[in-house]
Amino acid sequence: MxxxxxxxxxxxxxxxxxxxxxxxxxxxxxxxxxxxxxxxxxxxxxxxxxxxxxxxxxxxxxxxxYEMYHQHKTGKYKLQVCTNVSCMLCNSDMVLRTIKEKIGIGIGEMTDDGMFSVHEVECLGSCGTAPVVSVNKQYQENLTPEKITTLIDTLKTQG
Ligand code: FES
Structure with a gap:
């Protein structure tokens, strides 16, 4: 309890x-x-x-x-991908696609090892540095598919 x-x-x-x-x-x-x-x-x-x-x-x-509350368990690394207008215009769809391909799960899912979960969120309030992904509340900004790939590799290494 x-x-x-x-x-x-x-x-x-x-x-x-x-x-x-x-x-x-x-x-x-x-x-x-x-x-x-x-x-x-x-x-x-x-x-x-x-x-x-x-x-x-x-x-x-x-x-x-509110999307920010999770009714299901989230991963050790909670990737919250902003897909609102500014991020969308700065290719957040490519970032999201890279995340899905790289860790093999879709929005609202968690990897079998509990390491990652992916969530789609509304504006994170950092439109000037779009596209943005929040990883356990730490903003990763001006993302590109290459940058998010490197980040995921680093997190996998850290375990
Ligand atoms: S639209 Fe993504 S941070 Fe504002």
Whole structure:
């Protein structure tokens, strides 16, 4: 059963204090949960709902509406590929195709060894350096098929 530490509960209180309602704090607490457990599954939704006293269906609604919350396990390296307009105009499709070919999985999938998962996301807020892929929250910018190939090879070597 999931459980936040005392320190994390304090963080939750801090998040709640910034909003007029508990419902508005759901996203922040879901982020905390996902950062800790790597996933926002059924258990997580129930836990967060109870923790901040918000109906479960509302937490579920938020968790399933936004692509940034994952209902399935993600890889050790979570590749979030932006395919929004600026990135699309700068050939994000080629970057995505290279990723798929290089690691052999499609969007929303994870490699059998749990090393990589691939996710398509909306604008990462770094359009000036498009195309962008976030790897475990670290932005890889101005990507080309060659650059992403090198990056994947490096991550494979690091294990
Ligand atoms: S469109 Fe990709 S970062 Fe904005």
């Amino acid at each position: 999931p459980m936040f530490t005392e320190e994390e509960i304090k963080q939750v209180e801090e998040i709640r204090s910034h909003y007029p309602t508990n419902l508005a704090a759901v996203m922040g607490v879901l982020h905390m949960y996902q950062d800790k457990y790597g996933i926002v599954d059924e258990e997580g939704i129930t836990y967060v709902a109870k923790l901040i006293d918000v109906p479960e269906e509302n937490v579920l609604g938020v968790a399933t509406f």
